[in-house]
Amino acid sequence: ExxxxxxxxxxxxxxxxxxxxxxxxxxxxxxxxxxxxxxxDRPVGMNALVMNSRKELFNNRRVRLALSYAYDHEWINKILHNGAYVRTDSYFDNSPLSSSGLPSKEEFKLLNPWKDQLPNEVFSKTYRPPVTNGSGNPRRNLRNAKKILEEEGWFVKNNKLMKDGKEFRFEILILSPSDEKIALAFQKNLEVLGITMDVRTVDSSQYQARLLNYDFDMIKRYWGVSLSPGNEQQFYWGSEIGKKDGSRNYAGVDSPVVDELIEKLISAKTRKELTTAIHALDRVLLWGHYVIPLYHSNTDRIAxxxxxxxxxxxxxxxxxxxxxxxxxxxxxxxxx
Structure with missing residues (x-):
């Protein structure tokens, strides 16, 4: 006013x-x-629903992929945000550091020694998160999710998704009412798959305490980046740091490939070497499906x-x- x-x-x-x-x-x-x-043109970082791969439920890459099919960005963006946002599809989105297309020759040289430890998609596909028609009824995507889950041994019994007598049930830890709206929309689609997601909203002190020692199944979190990424990437994704309380490796990434690529970007002597290492790291993280990317704005709204x-x-x-x-x-x- x-x-x-x-x-x-x-x-x-x-x-x-x-x-x-x-x-x-x-x-x-x-x-x-x-x-x-x-x-x-500043990099927007990654705003995402983060799955804690330290938990048995989320230590399977394909199970994490299945959950991404239940997130309906198009409906959420239309109904909750008036279509104001763009879907994020890179950890370095809205910048030249974002990977695109297939790996370049230089990226291939970094990635190929690890071929046996990486998904084929890293080399053969361009990453894009699942898309819906925005109607609020993502049937095709939920069919894809169901197929993947069944291939991983999860089947619906009495309206509950089960494997080896255990129900697919987890908790999302929420801090704000706006995040709760997103979680409830996601919850509705998961229910169709027989998955129970409990939405737990806590105060800031509880939230930080549970983040500190990774006492959560899923959270909504943001990682910021600059045009000159460096040591902070170790704090975000490094295997060793992720085993210690208080890091920002919330997803529990534990990958020698990621560790090697972080070392490459830290030791890069030219801008081209840095960009190549970041592109390769971006691909490995994206195809690891550690998070469900949310959205960002690539404009400044000013009055x-x-x-x-x-x-x-x-x-x-x-x-x-x-x-x-x-x-x-x-x-x-x-x-x-």
Whole structure:
């Protein structure tokens, strides 16, 4: 409300729903306030539902893949977010560090020695998360999930998915009401498969305590990245660090291939070597299906009073307010 009456001049909006519903006011109608969505090229990182592969239920890559078919991004984006987001399909999305197509010759050299330990898809397919028609009834995807689960020995008995007398049941640990909405939509599709997912919302102190020693089955979590990834990747995905409390290897990634690729990117002497190692790491993590990628925005939503001006060329990382200036003539005109 303070912005609407000119008590401050510039506002960046992070809430997609608010952007679509709360920026209709007199100053906008008169052209005094400008609303813009500005594309940026900064890596968005990975926002995802994370499966703890330390748990017996999630230590099977194909079971983790099956669960990704039950997540209906298109419906969630349409109903919960007014279509404001883009699906994430890389740990380094929205940047040149994101892997694409099939591995390059240089990537192949890094990956091929580990061929026997990697899924064939790393070499033969471009990763894309499952897509639905957004109707809220992802029958085809749920059929795919059911087929994979049956191939891994999971069958429905009395409406419950079972294997060796054990029910497929787990808990998702939630921190905020907005995350709970996503979890409940996911829960509905899992029920069709006979899977019980208990949604547990806890306060911040409980949440952090359970994260500290990986006392969870599934969580929603975010890993940020820069255009120059380095040692932090070890803290995110390293095998040894993942065995110690307090790391950000929430997924429990325990892979010599990942460890080797992290060493390659840390020791890279050129930008090309760094990019190649990151592309290869991205592929291995994606095809490991440790997480169910969620979504991101590749634009900055900004509202500003029209006496503010900015350079023609926007930096790679997006808006830098320190580079803006006041057009004094416009400011005086608005005052009058």
């Amino acid at each position: 303070a912005f609407k009456v000119g008590e401050y001049d510039y506002r960046r909006e992070y809430n997609a729903k608010r952007w679509l519903s709360e920026y209709e006011f007199k100053a906008v109608d008169k052209g005094h306030v400008v609303l813009k969505e500005m594309k940026n 500003y009073w029209d006496f503010l001006e900015y350079p023609d060329k926007i930096p790679l990382y997006g808006i830098v307010i320190e580079s803006w200036w006041i057009n004094q003539d416009k400011a005086l005109e608005l005052q009058h």
